Amino acid sequence: MPAPTSPLTVGELAEEEILARILARLGPSPVDVGPGDDAAVLRLADPRVVVTTDTLVHGPDFRLAWSRGRDLGAKAAAVNLADVAAMGARPVALFVALMMPDDTTIEFVEELATGLREACEELAPGCAVAGGDLTVSDTLAIAVTAIGDLPAGRRPVLRSGARSGQVVAIAGETGAAAAGLALLFERFRDPAGAAVPVDGALLDEREASLVSAQLRPCPPIAAGVRAADAGATAMMDVSDGLIRDARRMAAASGVSIDLRTAALGPDPALALSGGEDHALLAVFPAEAPIPAEFRVIGTVGDRAAGLLLVDGVAESSDGGWDPYRDWDGQAG
Amino acid sequence: MPAPTSPLTVGELAEEEILARILARLGPSPVDVGPGDDAAVLRLADPRVVVTTDTLVHGPDFRLAWSRGRDLGAKAAAVNLADVAAMGARPVALFVALMMPDDTTIEFVEELATGLREACEELAPGCAVAGGDLTVSDTLAIAVTAIGDLPAGRRPVLRSGARSGQVVAIAGETGAAAAGLALLFERFRDPAGAAVPVDGALLDEREASLVSAQLRPCPPIAAGVRAADAGATAMMDVSDGLIRDARRMAAASGVSIDLRTAALGPDPALALSGGEDHALLAVFPAEAPIPAEFRVIGTVGDRAAGLLLVDGVAESSDGGWDPYRDWDGQAG
Numbered sequence: 001m002p003a004p005t006s007p008l009t010v011g012e013l014a015e016e017e018i019l020a021r022i023l024a025r026l027g028p029s030p031v032d033v034g035p036g037d038d039a040a041v042l043r044l045a046d047p048r049v050v051v052t053t054d055t056l057v058h059g060p061d062f063r064l065a066w067s068r069g070r071d072l073g074a075k076a077a078a079v080n081l082a083d084v085a086a087m088g089a090r091p092v093a094l095f096v097a098l099m100m101p102d103d104t105t106i107e108f109v110e111e112l113a114t115g116l117r118e119a120c121e122e123l124a125p126g127c128a129v130a131g132g133d134l135t136v137s138d139t140l141a142i143a144v145t146a147i148g149d150l151p152a153g154r155r156p157v158l159r160s161g162a163r164s165g166q167v168v169a170i171a172g173e174t175g176a177a178a179a180g181l182a183l184l185f186e187r188f189r190d191p192a193g194a195a196v197p198v199d200g201a202l203l204d205e206r207e208a209s210l211v212s213a214q215l216r217p218c219p220p221i222a223a224g225v226r227a228a229d230a231g232a233t234a235m236m237d238v239s240d241g242l243i244r245d246a247r248r249m250a251a252a253s254g255v256s257i258d259l260r261t262a263a264l265g266p267d268p269a270l271a272l273s274g275g276e277d278h279a280l281l282a283v284f285p286a287e288a289p290i291p292a293e294f295r296v297i298g299t300v301g302d303r304a305a306g307l308l309l310v311d312g313v314a315e316s317s318d319g320g321w322d323p324y325r326d327w328d329g330q331a332g
Numbered sequence: 333m334p335a336p337t338s339p340l341t342v343g344e345l346a347e348e349e350i351l352a353r354i355l356a357r358l359g360p361s362p363v364d365v366g367p368g369d370d371a372a373v374l375r376l377a378d379p380r381v382v383v384t385t386d387t388l389v390h391g392p393d394f395r396l397a398w399s400r401g402r403d404l405g406a407k408a409a410a411v412n413l414a415d416v417a418a419m420g421a422r423p424v425a426l427f428v429a430l431m432m433p434d435d436t437t438i439e440f441v442e443e444l445a446t447g448l449r450e451a452c453e454e455l456a457p458g459c460a461v462a463g464g465d466l467t468v469s470d471t472l473a474i475a476v477t478a479i480g481d482l483p484a485g486r487r488p489v490l491r492s493g494a495r496s497g498q499v500v501a502i503a504g505e506t507g508a509a510a511a512g513l514a515l516l517f518e519r520f521r522d523p524a525g526a527a528v529p530v531d532g533a534l535l536d537e538r539e540a541s542l543v544s545a546q547l548r549p550c551p552p553i554a555a556g557v558r559a560a561d562a563g564a565t566a567m568m569d570v571s572d573g574l575i576r577d578a579r580r581m582a583a584a585s586g587v588s589i590d591l592r593t594a595a596l597g598p599d600p601a602l603a604l605s606g607g608e609d610h611a612l613l614a615v616f617p618a619e620a621p622i623p624a625e626f627r628v629i630g631t632v633g634d635r636a637a638g639l640l641l642v643d644g645v646a647e648s649s650d651g652g653w654d655p656y657r658d659w660d661g662q663a664g
Contacts, residue, residue, distance in 0.1 A: 032380065033488055036584070038418035038568055039384035039480070041488050048364065049381045051462070051479060052371035055429045057469040086370035097387045097429070097475035130383070137389040139471035143429035145385060148371070156365055156373045236370055252368070 010109060011102030015134055021106060022132075025113035027121075030093055031130045040131040042093055042147060050148035050156065052083035058140040065195035066184055069108040071216040072142070073115025078217050079239070080146035081124050082278035085224025086237040088157035089148035093130035094120065096144050099137035112142070115216075123221040154228060161233035162253035162283040168298035169290055171223035171280045173213065174242045175267060178274030180214030183207055219278035223293035227282045230291050234283040241275040243308060244318050246298075249281065251306030258309040259298035272310065273318075342441065343434030347466055353438060354466075357445035359453075362425055363462045372463040374425055374479060382480035382488065384415035390472040397527035398516055401440040403548040404474070405447025410549050411571070412478035413456050414610035417556025418569040420489035421480035425462035426452065428476050431469035444474070447548075455553040486560060494566040494585035494615040500630035501622055503555035503612045505545065506574045507599060510606030512546030515539055551610035555625035559614045562623050566615040573607040575640060576650050578630075581613065583638030590641040591630035604642065605650075 010018060023035060033041040056062055056076050067075070077094060084091045096116065100109065113129075120127045130147075150156060162168075183203070190196050203211060219237065227235055234253055238245045242259070250257040261268035283300055284290050301309075308315050342350060355367060365373040388394055388408050399407070409426060416423045428448065432441065445461075452459045462479075482488060494500075515535070522528050535543060551569065559567055566585055570577045574591070582589040593600035615632055616622055633641075640647050 033419075033490060037488075037490050037492075038415040039382045039421070039478075039488075041419065041482075042381050042383065044376075044379045044381055047376045047379050047481075049374050049376055049479065050371045051374065051425070051427055051477075053427045053429050053463060053465045053475075053477060055431060055465050055467045055475070057431055057467045059470060060468045083370040087365075087373065089371070093383070095383055095385045095477055097385050097477075099387060099389055099431075099471075099473055099475075131385060133385050133387050133475070135387045135389045135473075136392045137471050137473060138391060139431075139469050139473075141431055141467075141469060141471075141473060143385075143387070143431075143465070143475035145383075145427055145429075145477040146371075147381065147383060149379075150373075156369075156371075158365060158369050160369075 007105040007107055009102060010100050010104045010106065013106065018109060018134060021110055022113045025110055025117060026129045027117050028128065029130045030126065030128050035131055042130060044092060044149035046150065046152045048150050050084055050087050050089040050150065051145065052080055053143065053145040054080050054083065055141060055143040063195040065197050066188060067215055069111025070115035070118065073112035074119035074216050076142045076144045077116045077119035078123060078219055079278055080144045081119070081127065081221045082219040082237040084146045084148035085221045086235050086280055087148065088154065088224055088228025088232065088235060089150050090225055091124040091127040091146055091148045091221065093127060093147045094144055096129055096132035096142065098132060099135045099139065099141040101138055101140060102136060104140060123218065157228050157232050157235040159234055159236045159249045159252040162249060162255050162300045163233060164255055164300050164302040166233060166283045166285055166300040167296050168257055168259065168300060169282050169284060169294035169296045171220040171293040173277045174238055174279045175270035175274035176210050176213035177217055177276035179270055180210035180212065183211055184214065213277060217276065217278050220280055220293050223280050223291060226291040226293065227280065230284060231288045232282040232284055236281055238277065238279045238281050239275050241273050241318065243272050243315055245281060247306060247308040250308055254305040256301040256303035256307035256309060257298055258301055258312060261311055263295065263297040339437040339439060341434060342432050342436045342438065345438065350438070350441060350466060353442055354445045357442055357449060358461045359449050360460065361462045362458065362460050367463055374462060376424065376481035378482065378484045380482050382416055382419050382421040382482065383477065384412055385475060385477040386412050386415065387473060387475040395527040397529050398520060399547055401443025402447035402450065405444035406451035406548050408474045408476045409448045409451035410455060410551055411610055412476045413459070413553045414551040414569040416478045416480035417553045418567050418612055419480065420486065420556055420560025420564065420567060421482050422557055423456040423459040423478055423480045423553065425459060425479045426476055428461055428464035428474065430464060431467045431471065431473040433470055433472060434468060436472060455550065489560050489564050489567040491566055491568045491581045491584040494581060494587050494632045496587055496632055496634040498565060498615045498617055498632040499628050500589055500591065500632060501614050501616060501626035501628045503552040503625040505609045506570055506611050507602035507606035508542050508545035509549055509608035511602060512542035512544065515543055516546065545609060549608065549610050552612055552625050555612055555623060558623040558625065559612065562616060563620045564614040564616055568613055570609065570611045570613050571607050573605050573650065575604050575647055577613060579638060579640040582640055586637040588633040588635035588639035588641060589630055590633055590644060593643055595627065595629040
């Protein structure tokens with residue numbers, strides 16, 4: 001019987017070998033010119049390109065004890081796809097800068113690549129990783145840039161287009177990811193406060209789905225283009241909590257927004273405060289047909305620019321809870 | 333007299349405040365929709381977009397003791413601009429994911445933003461930072477994604493287009509950045525091997541220019557489009573050394589390349605091995621007018637795919653020297 005061997009790490013392979021293993025898991029690249037040249041060349045629907053970048057860093061944004069490589073890859077893709085979708089655009093490609101300590105296992109890197117591919121296939125068919133960069137770093141981090149395009153002649157949907165009398169709607173959940181994070185902090189830390197691996201046996205079905213919403217969010221990417229098709233006047237992805245983000249939209253549009261708790265499910269307080277689900281918040285003209293993915297949760301008014309009301313009462317709090325912010329990054 | 337105060341750090345300001353200070357130094361953004369929405373929207377010359385991403389990480393790629401914020405920002409821009417230029421494309425915008433420890437000074441961040449702007453203005457007028465992301469990290473890192481466009485109807489210039497009988501030319505230097513890095517390692521480390529700040533008084537004029545080539549390279553970005561205009565059949569940026577990169581071009585094109593040391597200046601060995609200057613290596617048809625920025629350094633032959641010759645003799649070495657690779661990342 002062979003002796004157990006320690007897992008192969010990034011530090012033991014040449015960059016070309018690591019890259020080959022990643023490319024084998026990414027599937028076909030949606031490009032005219034792909035990996036191997038100085039830059040990629042992509043063909044878009046028209047000469048406008050939509051670009052966004054978002055980074056996940058070990059410590060402030062995730063814990064390896066909690067996040068498997070596949071979930072992390074999928075999340076890194078999803079949060080960027082959501083920003084493209086929130087413009088009413090179609091995601092076309094992702095570019096991934098991967099910074100890894102030498103002791104990162106190759107299995108983790110391969111799983112990360114698999115997660116990137118899975119999220120694209122599930123959430124934005126036709127989009128895929130089209131390039132990237134590998135670097136050694138003491139801190140594991142994934143910086144993703146997403147590229148999207150707009151249907152010819154269609155304007156991007158901004159945060160600033162909401163007008164009084166229009167309706168506010170949302171696609172996707174809010175609150176589940178925050179509830180999942182709270183569960184991780186409550187149940188999966190050792191006495192010193194460091195993250196410990198998630199034991200699924202300690203979670204009931206609902207709890208498991210909340211944790212999954214945190215570790216591997218599934219934002220409604222296709223709803224972005226459909227909202228634009230239906231005439232959405234404003235849109236953004238909810239990443240910092242519904243209260244905070246709806247207030248930002250109200251401020252950008254110079255309007256007030258009034259949300260109705262009766263439309264926010266069984267736990268309106270959580271739905272109002274939780275971010276990281278990357279739901280799409282959109283505003284439609286009163287007479288517009290609202291796409292099936294969206295449900296109406298409020299109205300746009302003209303009380304005061306940037307005023308956020310809940311059931312007609314001005315809301316002063318941010319409603320947010322961010323445990324990572326005050327958590328010492330060294331442990332876990 | 334007020335007591336001396338410690339410099340303001342990233343950890344003491346909210347993300348919005350840091351962002352405002354960065355934006356104030358970046359200058360106008362070349363976009364239809366700019367910072368503040370979920371994604372940026374850029375208008376290109378035609379529906380093809382050129383995209384590349386490259387990362388600088390503290391430790392493997394730079395040392396804060398050696399690199400000032402301005403130089404680092406300029407270098408992060410320059411290395412990405414060079415990859416766009418190497419496709420025969422025009423850089424349009426940069427997106428910057430900045431990962432910073434909480435104790436990073438605000439002055440450093442402001443200088444970094446200034447360096448990004450300066451490099452765009454100097455090397456690629458019209459290009460500017462158009463978006464990005466700020467994240468806390470234990471390790472300082474800058475991941476830049478550069479977006480470029482191609483003149484309507486023009487094909488990108490790949491590595492694979494070199495053909496036997498054509499001439500090999502280069503724009504920009506090779507070897508200076510490597511010589512500068514060697515000087516940094518020789519002169520500016522303490523007895524324990526950690527990097528110490530560069531004292532300009534210890535460098536003569538030539539040495540100072542070599543160190544500057546390492547810390548703040550100035551690749552010939554505009555020469556990329558001019559090479560394409562002149563009919564370049566292959567092009568790439570020289571980042572890993574002329575021998576290694578010319579061999580890659582020969583392999584991609586299925587040809588041999590023969591370089592002439594007489595055309596490589598006073599120190600051909602250094603010019604052949606040094607990378608990181610991000611010179612542009614291009615191949616032109618024998619009858620093509622070669623743009624003024626380029627000088628002929630060799631010829632394309634059909635001896636064997638991927639064969640690299642120097643003065644007619646097959647070169648087996650890589651010629652490279654990479655002190656960072658074997659240097660313990662903790663010191664400095």
